[in-house]
Amino acid sequence: MSITDLNTTYAAGTTGWNARALDEIVSNDGGRPVLFTNARILTMDPLIGTVTGADLLFVGSLLVGVGPGIITAAGDDNAIVVDCTGMTITPAVVDTAALAGGRAHRSEFLATLTPGNSPDFLVVPDEDAIDVPAALATLFTRPQQVRALVAAGRPVLWDGADAPGRATAPEAGVPAAPDLTGSPHVGVWIDVKDFLHQELTADGRYDETRGGRPHAYQGRYWIDGDRIDYLDDLGFWAYGEFTGDELHHAGYVMKLG
Template sequence: MSVTDTGTVSWNSKAFDEIVSNDAERPVLFTNARVLTMDPLIGTLPGADVLLVGALIVGVGPGIVTAAQDDNAIVVDCTGMTVVPAVVDTVALIGGRGRRSEYVATLTPGNAGDLLVVPDALAPDVASAQITLLSRPEQVRALVAAGRPVLWAGTDAPGRPSAPEAGIPAAQDMTGSPRVGVWIDKNDFLHQELTADGRYDETRGGRPHAYQGRYWIDGTRIDYLDDLGFWAFGEFQGEELHHAGYTMRLG
């Protein structure tokens, strides 16, 4: 490692440049790390590798680096580093999951490439690594989400996503949207009208205005803020709107 003129630690800078400009979806291999997978089958692996292809983890364990040249992988040397899941399942941390398949966030092949790289001294366990991220982010070597860097060598990665602004957003103008109209469930119990001014009005079992409020659509997700103060959500799946156990179609 070296220190730049601004005092920022330079860590695997060549590999980082290759990852940022990785338009060819080359694999990315984090190698020579202590890996706390949080997977009860795989466990903790000393001197191990984590291989990402796109947004997914495709391999975890020792010896993967031997295939790195064959696959034209970008290699990130993590000597002296610990790799942990970037998304923490606190229930799993205290052993509260009954089955391996129920673990929400582990460094398991097939799971999302969300990982955190921290010096060994600051990461005796997953909780300590997370505390380092929250309290001393300048000590973080890498924070990766879905295979893309968010932090690198303690600084923001270029082009990293930014969090949505806090607070309730302005009403959406849904004029002309194909999702405006009355959505009716298959039993004709729930009628949910989405209006062009970003409001909804529900009739339930013939009871008009059972719930009313504002809504926002982001991709296939719809969020509701009821005038009573509670939040709810739904999801558009093809021609259907799924919400609170109901499956609706435009009437």
Template sequence: MGITDTTSWNAEALAEILADDRGRPVLFTNARILTMDPLIGTLTGADLLFVGSLLVGVGPGIITAAADDGAIVVDCTGLTITPAVVDTIALADGRAHRSAYVATLAPGNTTDFAVVPDALATDVASAVAVVMTSPEQVRALVAAGRPVLWAGTDVPGRVTAAEARIPAAGDLTGSPRVGVWIDRNDFLRQELTADGRYDETRGGHPHAYQGRYWIDGDRVDYLDDLGFWAYGEFRGDELHHAGYVMKLG
């Protein structure tokens, strides 16, 4: 199948989405939607409505309120909308309950989806393959409500992934997270130093693990000198790591 020229596809709608600073709803309409939700299933001639990163509606008839709500409308005639983040366990029928499904196009979930031609999307797996191997055929790729690809090309100013490399250690002098973190039973002691190094004492054994760490928001990533990676999460005044809950000593 040859490459289709899609450069003019809903160009005005894209401009409105990128220029919007009022949180207007966005409606992708008249699409076939593979929701991957076992209750909703596959819809035809349907609409997908979202506000920012939140998916708020899916199904036929939502278009009737588009003008009243001031929605930005994207016509998807002849196109299929699928989750952009795929729950491969669900695809293999490995989820026993609907509540265990992730990344479906059900209201209340994150607005992550792809729009591809019907002929290239017999199912979710084939649609995702188009995103990975033929991005020029992708009409839209939306991540948390913001377009990443549109009409087969990168959206101007799109966020890109950080360079794949191990970052240099930062100077954490003065950080309130530097110090010795101790779990409730005093089994684990993890010292985070200002030069980006950590040193763990476990069960009274000093230097059980040592290595480098990086803090990104409330997440901390560890690269041990033995070569393995691990992570922790700051929750208020606690550091959660590998099942342990620690506080500054």
């Protein structure tokens, strides 16, 4: 089966770059594979390097394959196919230390288009992506030239415009104090060595006792999923993470007292 055959479904009756494929991706529940095919791919992975006439395959938020020949299984897997002829794919999240040659080991490279990583990538015309910095410059100076910006497998920009249902950044600034009445996280958290006691109150305030010294740190906090962010009254920010019935913060492991 040829690339043309696979893409006929997406091209017929639509306007814009791979418009039908965008509809399929947006409505995809994460179960169908998505294949960007026939692209030049700057993986930034020192082992894989740059591949041409290549494919990038992901399922949900997991990149599962990079390189030529993956298109042969697209029909078998009912993949959503995006034809990237004349396009270059680069990482959307760039490791500037790697770009400057400052990583000694491949395992230290961040945000490469390596199978097993998150599919965060940018698709731009070849002429606008001589290298990764040029592709990023296109995104920030001529976003209308961007064919796709994908984050964790979900389109953010498509054919130079916002993708339907794209995520939006939270408003800048410190949010109002939350009402955490009834939250299971409210209470006094005590570390396993009984050195740190951290009280989280329902009005979004915390108060730490350290080594028997009361009010060592006080301030505001916000919870987002399993993450807790602290803004101390002294002005610094810190964070913690809820894991099961534990709160991990600054090297301490705490449980509700």
